[in-house]
Amino acid sequence: MKKTALITGASSGIGKEFSKIHAEKGGDLIIIARSEDKLNELKKELEQKHKINVFVISKDLTQPNAAKEIYEQVQNAGLKVDYLINNAGFGGLGKFNERDLEKDLQMINLNISVLTALTHYFLQDFVKNNEGKILNVSSTASLMPGPLQAVYYATKAYVTFFSNAIAEELHDTSITVTNLMPGATETEFGKVSGMDKTKMFKKPVTARSVAEDGYNGMLKGKLDVISGLNFSQKLMTAMIPLTPKKMILKQIRQMQEVK
Numbered sequence: 001m002k003k004t005a006l007i008t009g010a011s012s013g014i015g016k017e018f019s020k021i022h023a024e025k026g027g028d029l030i031i032i033a034r035s036e037d038k039l040n041e042l043k044k045e046l047e048q049k050h051k052i053n054v055f056v057i058s059k060d061l062t063q064p065n066a067a068k069e070i071y072e073q074v075q076n077a078g079l080k081v082d083y084l085i086n087n088a089g090f091g092g093l094g095k096f097n098e099r100d101l102e103k104d105l106q107m108i109n110l111n112i113s114v115l116t117a118l119t120h121y122f123l124q125d126f127v128k129n130n131e132g133k134i135l136n137v138s139s140t141a142s143l144m145p146g147p148l149q150a151v152y153y154a155t156k157a158y159v160t161f162f163s164n165a166i167a168e169e170l171h172d173t174s175i176t177v178t179n180l181m182p183g184a185t186e187t188e189f190g191k192v193s194g195m196d197k198t199k200m201f202k203k204p205v206t207a208r209s210v211a212e213d214g215y216n217g218m219l220k221g222k223l224d225v226i227s228g229l230n231f232s233q234k235l236m237t238a239m240i241p242l243t244p245k246k247m248i249l250k251q252i253r254q255m256q257e258v259k
Contacts, residue, residue, distance in 0.1 A: 004030065007029065115162075147249055164179060210228050
């Protein structure tokens with residue numbers, strides 16, 4: 001049976017790749033982002049190529065009530081969501097006290113509040129039908145504090161622990177919640193956040209490879225999926241629980257300093 005996936009942040013990067021992967025499998029889509037032109041371009045491409053239906057919602061997710069409005073729009077259109085992919089999010093580089101507070105508050109709203117609200121609304125339907133899959137895009141940043149990206153790392157820690165917790169709450173259902181933790185990835189995120197000028201983004205992986213790992217992990221009902229780390233990054237990640245926190249903080253700060 002054809003499945004419908006709702007994907008936020010679908011106009012570029014990992015979200016766009018999620019859309020392509022799902023379309024390649026013959027699934028219908030509800031794609032959400034601010035850029036209506038980019039969404040309509042993607043809709044035309046995927047509908048023509050894969051003979052599927054794509055429903056476009058142009059929405060600035062940082063605005064109040066965005067999640068509720070999306071849910072109501074989907075309901076009013078008579079659409080049933082099978083896969084919820086919360087991909088939209090952004091970061092920002094710099095010392096917390098020197099950054100624009102409004103931008104950081106918008107980051108908290110998008111990365112945490114909107115993801116939480118969308119999960120709540122659609123999970124109600126999933127529970128009623130005892131079916132559905134949720135994929136939340138977090139980050140390997142969620143595993144540690146992030147000097148020079150203090151708010152971003154903290155928001156992603158929320159996404160990881162929130163996802164894991166509700167996955168366990170749903171243990172006696174057929175619903176799964178998967179938490180995707182990408183490393184440095186070739187997307188607009190690097191340029192927008194300023195991270196493309198740091199050591200951490202020296203050799204980013206493709207958005208397609210991360211999206212494939214996340215999508216396949218969601219289908220299998222995995223709890224966590226880590227994607228896009230090289231050997232040294234995997235080793236560092238594994239050593240985090242065994243390394244003094246001050247040392248970790250210094251290493252992260254140095255990796256994120258713009259040279």
